[in-house]
Amino acid sequence: TQLLEQSPQFLSIQEGENLTVYCNSSSVFSSLQWYRQEPGEGPVLLVTVVTGGEVKKLKRLTFQFGDARKDSSLHITAAQPGDTGLYLCAGAPTSNTGKLIFGQGTTLQVKP
Amino acid sequence: EAQVTQNPRYLITVTGKKLTVTCSQNMNHEYMSWYRQDPGLGLRQIYYSMNVEVTDKGDVPEGYKVSRKEKRNFPLILESPSPNQTSLYFCASSLRPLGVQPQHFGDGTRLSIL
Numbered sequence: 001t002q003l004l005e006q007s008p009q010f011l012s013i014q015e016g017e018n019l020t021v022y023c024n025s026s027s028v029f030s031s032l033q034w035y036r037q038e039p040g041e042g043p044v045l046l047v048t049v050v051t052g053g054e055v056k057k058l059k060r061l062t063f064q065f066g067d068a069r070k071d072s073s074l075h076i077t078a079a080q081p082g083d084t085g086l087y088l089c090a091g092a093p094t095s096n097t098g099k100l101i102f103g104q105g106t107t108l109q110v111k112p
Numbered sequence: 113e114a115q116v117t118q119n120p121r122y123l124i125t126v127t128g129k130k131l132t133v134t135c136s137q138n139m140n141h142e143y144m145s146w147y148r149q150d151p152g153l154g155l156r157q158i159y160y161s162m163n164v165e166v167t168d169k170g171d172v173p174e175g176y177k178v179s180r181k182e183k184r185n186f187p188l189i190l191e192s193p194s195p196n197q198t199s200l201y202f203c204a205s206s207l208r209p210l211g212v213q214p215q216h217f218g219d220g221t222r223l224s225i226l
Binding site for chain 1: 116143145147152153154155156157160162168170171202204209212214215217218219220
C-alpha cells in the first residue's frame with residue numbers, strides 16, 4: 001500500500017506568519033492534489049499538480065510537486081485567520097487511476 | 113446546483129443491524145468513491161466505481177459493500193456493523209477516473225455503532 005506522510009499534523013501560528021506543509025512518499029504519483037476541509041463539510045479541492053517540479057500559486061498559497069513526483073509542499077505566505085482549517089494532500093498512484101491516497105492531514109490554526 | 117448528497121448525515125445504531133448510507137450526484141459523473149475519516153488517519157478509501165456496474169476495493173473494504181446500478185447513485189452498505197466502523201464517511205464523485213480530475217465531496221455521514 002502506498003503511503004503519504006503529511007507533516008506537521010498540527011500547526012498553530014499568529015496572523016502574518018508564513019508556514020509550509022509537507023507531503024512525502026517513497027512512491028511515485030501521477031498527480032497530487034491539495035484539499036481544504038472545514039468542520040462539518042467535505043474537502044474542497046485547492047489545486048492539482050501533475051508535472052514533476054511544477055509550481056502553482058493560488059493567491060498567498062504556493063504548491064510545489066517534487067521533481068521525482070514523490071513529494072509535495074504547500075506554502076502559505078502571511079497567513080490569515082481565514083486560512084484556518086484542515087489541509088489534506090492526496091496522491092493518485094501511477095499504477096491505478098481509481099485509487100486516491102490521502103495524507104493524515106494538517107490542522108492549521110491562525111490566531112488573530 | 114451541482115452537488116453530492118449523502119443520507120443520513122448522522123446515525124447512531126447498534127452492532128449487527130444492517131444499514132445503508134446513500135450517495136447521489138447530479139453532475140453525470142462517471143467516477144464515485146467512498147472514504148472514511150478517522151482522527152490522525154486522514155481519509156481512507158473504502159470502495160470506488162469507475163462507471164456503472166464497475167466497482168473496486170480501496171484500501172479498507174472489509175465489512176462494507178457497494179453497488180453502482182445507475183450512474184447517479186453509489187450506496188454504501190454495512191451488512192453487520194461493528195463498533196470499529198464508527199467513523200465519519202464521505203462520498204465523492206468526479207467526471208472521470210482520477211488523475212487530474214477534481215473530486216466533489218458530500219458533507220459527510222457521521223456513524224456511531226454501539
